[in-house]
Amino acid sequence: MLAHFSNIITVFLMVAGLFIIIARGNLIKKLIGLSLFQTSVYLLYITPGKLIGGTAPIISPQYTVYSNPLPHVLILTAIVVGVATLALGLALAVRIREAYGSIEEDEILERDRGVEAEEAKEARS
Amino acid sequence: MSLAQHLPALQVVLPLISAPLAVLSRRAGLAFLIVTAAAWTAFAIAIALWLQVDLSGPVSYPIGNWEPPWGIEYRLDRLNSFMLVLVSGMAAIVLPYSRASIEREIPQESHYLFYAMLGLCLTGLLGMSITGDAFNLFVFLEISSLSTYVLIAMGRDRRALTAAYQYLIMGSIGATFIVIGIGFLYLMTGTLNLADMVDRVARIENSRPGLAALAFITVGVSLKVALAPLHQWLPNAYTYAPSSVSAFLAATATKVALYALIRFYFTVFGDAFLFEKLPLPKMMLVLSLFAMFFANFIAIFQDNLKRLFAYSSIGQIGYITLGLSFDSVDGVAASIMHLFNHGVAKGAIFLLIGAIVARLTTRQAAPPAPGFDRIAGLAKSMPWTCFGIVIGGLSLIGVPGTAGFISKWYLVLAAVDKGQWWLVGAILFSSLLAVAYVWRFVEAAYFRAPPAGREAFGEASLFLLIPAWLLVGATLWFGIDTSFTVGSAIEAAQQLVHSHQ
Numbered sequence: 001m002l003a004h005f006s007n008i009i010t011v012f013l014m015v016a017g018l019f020i021i022i023a024r025g026n027l028i029k030k031l032i033g034l035s036l037f038q039t040s041v042y043l044l045y046i047t048p049g050k051l052i053g054g055t056a057p058i059i060s061p062q063y064t065v066y067s068n069p070l071p072h073v074l075i076l077t078a079i080v081v082g083v084a085t086l087a088l089g090l091a092l093a094v095r096i097r098e099a100y101g102s103i104e105e106d107e108i109l110e111r112d113r114g115v116e117a118e119e120a121k122e123a124r125s
Numbered sequence: 126m127s128l129a130q131h132l133p134a135l136q137v138v139l140p141l142i143s144a145p146l147a148v149l150s151r152r153a154g155l156a157f158l159i160v161t162a163a164a165w166t167a168f169a170i171a172i173a174l175w176l177q178v179d180l181s182g183p184v185s186y187p188i189g190n191w192e193p194p195w196g197i198e199y200r201l202d203r204l205n206s207f208m209l210v211l212v213s214g215m216a217a218i219v220l221p222y223s224r225a226s227i228e229r230e231i232p233q234e235s236h237y238l239f240y241a242m243l244g245l246c247l248t249g250l251l252g253m254s255i256t257g258d259a260f261n262l263f264v265f266l267e268i269s270s271l272s273t274y275v276l277i278a279m280g281r282d283r284r285a286l287t288a289a290y291q292y293l294i295m296g297s298i299g300a301t302f303i304v305i306g307i308g309f310l311y312l313m314t315g316t317l318n319l320a321d322m323v324d325r326v327a328r329i330e331n332s333r334p335g336l337a338a339l340a341f342i343t344v345g346v347s348l349k350v351a352l353a354p355l356h357q358w359l360p361n362a363y364t365y366a367p368s369s370v371s372a373f374l375a376a377t378a379t380k381v382a383l384y385a386l387i388r389f390y391f392t393v394f395g396d397a398f399l400f401e402k403l404p405l406p407k408m409m410l411v412l413s414l415f416a417m418f419f420a421n422f423i424a425i426f427q428d429n430l431k432r433l434f435a436y437s438s439i440g441q442i443g444y445i446t447l448g449l450s451f452d453s454v455d456g457v458a459a460s461i462m463h464l465f466n467h468g469v470a471k472g473a474i475f476l477l478i479g480a481i482v483a484r485l486t487t488r489q490a491a492p493p494a495p496g497f498d499r500i501a502g503l504a505k506s507m508p509w510t511c512f513g514i515v516i517g518g519l520s521l522i523g524v525p526g527t528a529g530f531i532s533k534w535y536l537v538l539a540a541v542d543k544g545q546w547w548l549v550g551a552i553l554f555s556s557l558l559a560v561a562y563v564w565r566f567v568e569a570a571y572f573r574a575p576p577a578g579r580e581a582f583g584e585a586s587l588f589l590l591i592p593a594w595l596l597v598g599a600t601l602w603f604g605i606d607t608s609f610t611v612g613s614a615i616e617a618a619q620q621l622v623h624s625h626q
Binding site for chain 2: 018070081084115
């Protein structure tokens with residue numbers, strides 16, 4: 001059980017993030033969920049790359065066990081992608097707030113429905 | 126090394142450099158010139174690479190001279206050299222169109238940013254097509270996705286913002302699923318190079334992590350493909366995005382995602398395992414039929430032209446995945462052909478709808494939705510635009526003489542070859558649904574009287590018509606001279622199907 005604790009945390013974060021995205025109607029909370037979900041992937045990659053007792057992969061006669069550096073490099077890229085996604089998502093939330101006056105999904109949908117009803121009325125007249 | 130040897134890298138690097146240059150230029154005209162020049166050069170390079178693959182077989186390019194599998198490899202075969210031609214060709218046509226089209230759709234001061242984003246989107250899609258490295262594919266996927274969200278949000282309607290937000294959430298979940306899948310593959314095989322993965326995957330694909338990787342990649346890529354029922358983001362995104370963006374996305378974004386699906390299924394996992402030992406063909410068959418009937422049926426009842434053709438896109442994706450589910454050379458070739466033919470036809474339709482929207486737009490107000498009441502009797506004032514949409518629609522239906530017929534013909538042949546006669550009926554019947562929605566347009570544009578009080582206006586400007594008609598012409602051309610599409614698709618399918626034996 002304890003040996004797999006990092007995997008358990010990974011899965012917990014993954015499921016919690018996905019749950020927040022689905023269950024919450026607030027646009028900011030959805031983005032928080034998305035970030036959690038993406039963060040779980042960082043753990044998924046990094047933990048298997050670390051060997052207990054392994055050192056940085058610099059060739060030296062003293063050491064024989066090295067950790068794999070590649071997952072770290074990959075995740076560095078994934079973190080950048082995650083930051084960009086979050087920034088863009090927040091920027092969109094700001095713009096949505098300016099356009100609708102709300103960041104609650106149900107209120108936004110309601111306001112759009114109002115607009116669509118007007119459009120339909122216009123089309124009939 | 127001479128310059129010609131660096132073409133695979135230049136293919137991606139040129140559009141990539143054009144984006145920051147466009148931002149630095151801060152002027153719409155200059156930004157337009159830079160990105161258009163990059164797109165045209167990319168198109169020329171894509172054709173050169175296609176010829177090179179055609180003449181002398183697959184091309185491998187080690188980035189930074191790091192030998193694969195340690196470094197990132199760009200690898201070109203029949204399939205992705207064909208994809209590069211489609212993606213860069215669409216960009217080369219859409220960009221000149223954008224200049225006149227975004228005039229009223231996007232505020233003047235952010236035009237240069239629009240071009241920069243289009244350049245980035247092109248970079249991402251080209252990169253996804255050309256790369257031979259799994260993680261690199263994810264990075265390019267995110268480059269294209271992030272720029273796509275921005276492009277959609279640039280639409281004038283405020284619903285463009287919510288559409289972009291919704292796509293951002295769905296797209297990021299999809300992309301993260303893909304990274305999880307790639308992560309499992311990397312943990313199990315110790316390599317990220319797709320070609321290097323092939324032999325090692327064969328040993329682990331029946332293990333639990335192997336199957337988990339397959340499941341995550343399937344769901345993640347299907348989200349980006351908009352395979353029904355994972356298509357919810359698509360109708361709003363195509364409806365509220367600026368016209369040229371709808372056209373570019375409809376023609377390329379989902380198609381490149383489909384390419385990634387084909388690459389993972391046929392090259393990495395291998396069809397011998399996927400289609401014979403797993404229930405995958407049945408699953409894909411059911412989902413494809415669902416997309417073909419459900420989305421085409423919904424399309425009939427849409428009042429907004431853009432939304433109608435967005436649903437039609439979801440239906441057409443069903444035909445493409447149907448061909449894959451056959452796992453035969455004919456079936457996969459039909460899919461690859463349809464990917465191209467549908468991209469060209471749908472691109473033409475969205476460009477022409479953009480021309481209609483431009484005509485209906487007044488200087489101050491936001492562009493109106495191209496609803497059927499607004500386009501009534503339009504064929505009298507805009508004959509070329511309406512006729513072009515009709516030809517594109519005929520290609521969606523699959524009428525002989527258009528490109529759509531060729532790919533549906535091969536799809537029917539593949540179904541017959543498998544002995545699935547009832548599928549032939551299903552393909553024909555779902556095409557009848559396409560007849561219904563195309564007819565709605567014909568009826569409104571040609572047979573209804575124009576609404577009273579609508580100002581008389583003429584044909585769309587030539588800046589919009591010429592690029593759109595280039596694509597309409599291509600739809601007709603590839604319906605008659607099929608040597609490029611059918612030839613490339615069949616050779617690509619021969620490389621893919623049963624490649625593991």
